[in-house]
Amino acid sequence: MATSLVSSSVVPAPAAKLLGAARARNGVSIRETLNDFRALFTAAEQALDVDALLSMAEGWAEVAETAPAISCTDVYTGLATQAHFQRRIHEVSTLGAQWPGSHALAIISLPHPRDSRSHCWTVLARLGDAVNGELQGTGATAMYQDSAIHILFSVSESNLSQLVDCKAALEALGEGQLCPAHMNFYPLSRAAAAAATTTTAARDSSC
Known part of the structure; x- marks a missing residue:
């Protein structure tokens, strides 16, 4: 994703979706996932790719609905499971x-x-x-x-x-x-x- 952003200023939607899914599987909250994604564009001095952001959120949501809890923190709220x-x-x-x-x-x-x-x-x-x-x-x-x-x-x-x-x-x-x-x-x-x-x-x- 970083390579794509630096070379073409665009993050492929499939890659963004896979990132969101991976974050959900690892128990990362949606808020932290979105903040990290935005920080990537800020660090690259690029405008936020809204389409890629939506794809990442979609990938996160699909996995979060079915993934078993792996920590004591709920990924949706940041509160206890x-x-x-x-x-x-x-x-x-x-x-x-x-x-x-x-x-x-x-x-x-x-x-x-x-x-x-x-x-x-x-x-x-x-x-x-x-x-x-x-x-x-x-x-x-x-x-x-x-x-x-x-x-x-x-x-x-x-x-x-x-x-x-x-x-x-x-x-x-x-x-x-x-x-x-x-x-x-x-x-x-x-x-x-x-x-x-x-x-x-x-x-x-x-x-």
């Missing part, structure tokens, strides 16, 4: 007494897309970035499934505040297409239930 999230739930439930603090599960339910069972990959990439950004520093593990963000977190006032901010950030994406979102808490212990009730009493109207 279902298997990794379930493993974390099991760890917290099994070793709860040894963990510092009490844990709970928050589920932010989003409006279902009108024309498909799941949101398109561009929306998934953006919501994944939003969730990762808003939950940075909380130690939380988040997963997207069935038009909802599932978040395992340690209960504290600051973490609960960031969860509320996360919900607001999701509602602000895509000109409100993820609005209204609804957030529910499911404590994993009595201690977590008491903490969540105390620290969210003033925020019930916004959740």
